Amino acid sequence: MIFMFRIRKKNFSYGSPGKKIEAESQLIRTTRLFPVSQCPRPLPADGHPRTPGPRAARQNLVSIDDWSRGDIENLLDVTEDIRRHPGEFAYSLAGSLVCTAFFEPSTRTRLSFEAAAHRLGAKVLSMGDMQNTRMGLGESASDTLRMAGYYADLVVARHAQDGMVERMAQELDVPVVNAGEGLHRHPTQTLIDLFTLRKHFGTLDGLRVGICGGLRYSRAAKSLLAGLRAFRDVRVHVVDAVGDADAVQAQHVPLAQVAGAGVQEHACAADLLGQVDVVYVVRVQREQYRDAASHGVQLERCRVDRRLLQGLRGGMVVMHCLPRGAELPEDVDDTPFNHYFRQAANGVAVRMAVLQRYLGRFRLTTAALMGDRLHLDIAPPSSPNRSVAW
Known part of the structure; x- marks a missing residue:
């Protein structure tokens, strides 16, 4: 106009x-x-x-x-x-x-x-x-x-x-x-994430997005999923770290209700490699688990570290809205997959x-x-x- x-x-x-x-x-x-x-x-x-x-x-x-x-x-x-x-x-x-x-x-x-x-x-x-x-x-x-x-x-x-x-x-x-x-809305973080993705890939249509971590407790991740629905042919893959603390039992709802219909669930972060353009790592919060052992099990499923990425080729990137924990160790910082600092700078x-x-x-x-x-x-x-x- x-x-x-x-x-x-x-x-x-x-x-x-x-x-x-x-x-x-x-x-x-x-x-x-x-x-x-x-x-x-x-x-x-x-x-x-x-x-x-x-x-x-x-x-x-x-x-x-x-x-x-x-x-x-x-x-x-x-x-x-x-x-x-x-x-x-x-x-x-x-x-x-x-x-x-x-x-x-x-x-x-x-x-x-x-x-x-x-x-x-x-x-x-x-x-x-x-x-x-x-x-x-x-x-x-x-x-x-x-x-x-x-x-x-x-x-x-x-x-x-x-x-x-x-x-x-x-x-x-x-x-x-x-x-x-609350647990659901963070629109300006979503705009930052979408800008970072578009800047790198040139378009948001047709992206394959992997979300790995405590999705149910992350307003940034859920808001990103809502923003991606505005674009065509976006496929979402999820590794969902489900907490077991009594205080969050109400959050134990089907994944499709949290992430939307059509998402594909995987057992661990390694399953995402080769299937997605971006791995969006989400913090696995200790407070969502009764004990350190159950937290450790979920953390291992969702950890994205240098060893996991070793030998991987192509244009895949790793993002995280920060602050991070053990789910994204510092040994990824000096790899070409690191896009989370650029994401924050945007x-x-x-x-x-x-x-x-x-x-x-x-x-x-x-x-x-x-x-x-x-x-x-x-x-x-x-x-x-x-x-x-x-």
Whole structure:
């Protein structure tokens, strides 16, 4: 679809005092534009907090199930643009505030979201340690997130309870991005995984994907399976490490209900070799087993180490969302199969694209501009003004 705009000569400003857009009469044509409906509403003139209200699913990122194949591929395309031309995005979210509200521990997800916001010129309100907030004195997660929604333009939230982030997305009047929820949803990790796979293989159609480890207890793995369903002829092979702790008996459901119909189950990691393009290793959690012996049995079934990969040829890769345990020893790190560090490194660019989708106004590539450019006076005072293509 092609969008065309004519902008009359006018000076105007929004956001922070130093952020001024000067536009001259021009014709802009582009094939990629994030719709205005996905942009946050401006603060009222009186400065009072916005009244919370229901928001459409497309205005939040709660589950990868809410996205079509086109949505996913567009986000991956923008991620590639960011990797190739980072300077074009350096100040695109200047004046925006992003709140990271993590009710569970996080390293890569929280830091990469905060790095993404900073690289786009946004500021960050970080709530990484809930014990230092009123949550430590009994305030509900609902009230805490509601306040975050009043203070910030977008909230990135992680919570151990299924459905909590979705509930907040319905109540807050700013975009909410799910940074991991319960046992089932981790959409931005899925986007990172899909970007890494597409970058390596060139396409996501027809991939043979092996998932090896504690699938039933991994929201990253289950979310990845949901994302792969948007693509054609993807075949899934699983080595399922079933736990036996009393606390998770409710999770002992048929594999097809967890991973979807059509998956092929295998006895051990060795059975995957030669049948898949990627082995996605999932942590085998000690807390899901009554004793060390039963944990050790499942760990041996799912371990992917250098000895297992020795002599294997071809383009197969190994991925892991991290943190890892004994299921993926460090002796794999210096092999050509290692894609898990590259996978983690892709997190910042992918999450930059996510923030750009929900907070960016107009995202135009340089090639999309015709005639005069849109000039953005958002550089630091010590730097000269520069043209930025959105």
